[in-house]
Amino acid sequence: MSKLRGNRGLNRITRLLGLGTVCLALANCANGNISSRVVPNSVRVITAADTKYVADTNDQGAVVGRRPPGCPRSFCGCEASLYLFGHIRPELNLASNWKNKFQRTSPAPGMAAVRNHHVMVLMSHVGDSNWLVHDGNSGTSSTREHVRSISGYIVVNPQGHLTEAMAK
Numbered sequence: 001m002s003k004l005r006g007n008r009g010l011n012r013i014t015r016l017l018g019l020g021t022v023c024l025a026l027a028n029c030a031n032g033n034i035s036s037r038v039v040p041n042s043v044r045v046i047t048a049a050d051t052k053y054v055a056d057t058n059d060q061g062a063v064v065g066r067r068p069p070g071c072p073r074s075f076c077g078c079e080a081s082l083y084l085f086g087h088i089r090p091e092l093n094l095a096s097n098w099k100n101k102f103q104r105t106s107p108a109p110g111m112a113a114v115r116n117h118h119v120m121v122l123m124s125h126v127g128d129s130n131w132l133v134h135d136g137n138s139g140t141s142s143t144r145e146h147v148r149s150i151s152g153y154i155v156v157n158p159q160g161h162l163t164e165a166m167a168k
Contacts, residue, residue, distance in 0.1 A: 096117075114154045133150075
């Protein structure tokens, strides 16, 4: 390697290595080598090292996709249903429907965090109220996996029993 030009060059190399690790992990996921989704009743736990790679790629987390075909312009609910159920559930496109249709619960991997106009899927607890989340429509029509605080969010269990409103 040539001269690193002090800390600036070293920081750039560190960021590129972190991004390369994320790209390799995503390529493995695409090939079926690693699960990139939260599987209900699974025992897969995302480690602090996984969280570090996502946080280190840039300040906004790792972009893992764009608006999926068939999803509306505001697509956080649509993306969350694709992520959790494997298909679009049109009744869940509206974020507020998540809190009306599913029972409230405690934060855990695979649960959904909902507030007015936004929903995201909890992947792994980082600390305090911070979680690594799968976040559709997190800005610039991107889907990111990044660390977010769930303070102010209602947590619901999309895998649990439907509330009476959904059953009707």
